[in-house]
Amino acid sequence: MRHPIVKSAEDRMNKSIEKISEELRKIRTGRASPAILEEIKVDYYGAPTPINQLATIKVEERSLIIQPWDKSVLSSIEKAIFASDIGLTPMNDGNVIRLVFPTPTTEQRQKWVKKAKEIAEQGKIAIRNIRRDVLKELKQLEDDGKISEDDAKRLEKEIQDLTDKKIEEIDKLFEKKEKEIMEV
Template sequence: MINEVKKSAEQKMQKSLEAFKHDLAKVRTGRAHTGILDHVMVDYYGTDTPINQVANVTLIDARTIGVQAWEKSMLAKVEKAIRDSDLGLNPAAMGDIIRVPMPMLTEERRRDLIKVVRAEAENARVAVRNVRRDANNEFKTLLKDKEITEDDERRGQDDIQKLTDKFVAEIDKALSVKESELMAV
């Protein structure tokens, strides 16, 4: 019973951590990487489709992403989807390839992005703590129903706290790595 609660809590905390890391990948640094465009959706014959399912996304150089649509008719729609995304990018079509240059980040923009990243980290910490609260409530319910002893409840809560500390530390580590990436010129 206790192991099931711990296992469930660990899986939920892991999902919160993965969601946070996925959100971090969306925040762009000065360098180009293809993951920046992952959440851009293109209108593909009336259906919103991820860009990587209608085009080939590659790196041309350290500061430029190349996007090559698989169908010539989709070139304008892909370019429009990138321009309309919340990434602040300005794509330029050159023949059958769309070049997406990564603009230099200003100091002010870097600081704004760090604030965004810190807010995401706090949301991830809150999610992990909510999982801890739910697990502790399950332990209290099990104790109340006399399915576990008070010692088992205390041990279970201690284990959940250790899990919480571990995942919060991983969130903090990912945050510091992203902050150093953002501040690197």
């Protein structure tokens, strides 16, 4: 059975990895992806509402088709997309909004990879900070006589192994994203 301190560290590390995964998903790849719209909120009767709660979003080749269930919200969706920083121009034909994803230049791809790398590095820093905090807790438990020196050493090794495993997970997430960005 795992020691509670190791379990707690693992839970915190998993939350960090989920956040990194989410951040990486939002980075453009040149492919049409509904994930790019997740952060955009539309003013719908005074309430900021995500686009996916107001419309059907379909992927067609290199574009997204946004078809609102209520046509009166079409211009609000268009305004919200214009106001966002996704770098795409919505085309409103009165029924649907079309977002066309142009083929990215090599320079744009490199910029996206660089951003993905920065996000991955932030994730690794977060994991290492969790390790540092947990090792400090362990040292305190040992100093207070609540765990033996042998147990402290064993738990330190478990924490280090866990840290290595989580950093490897982040590396894999980054490699996957880099491949996605570069292969369009």
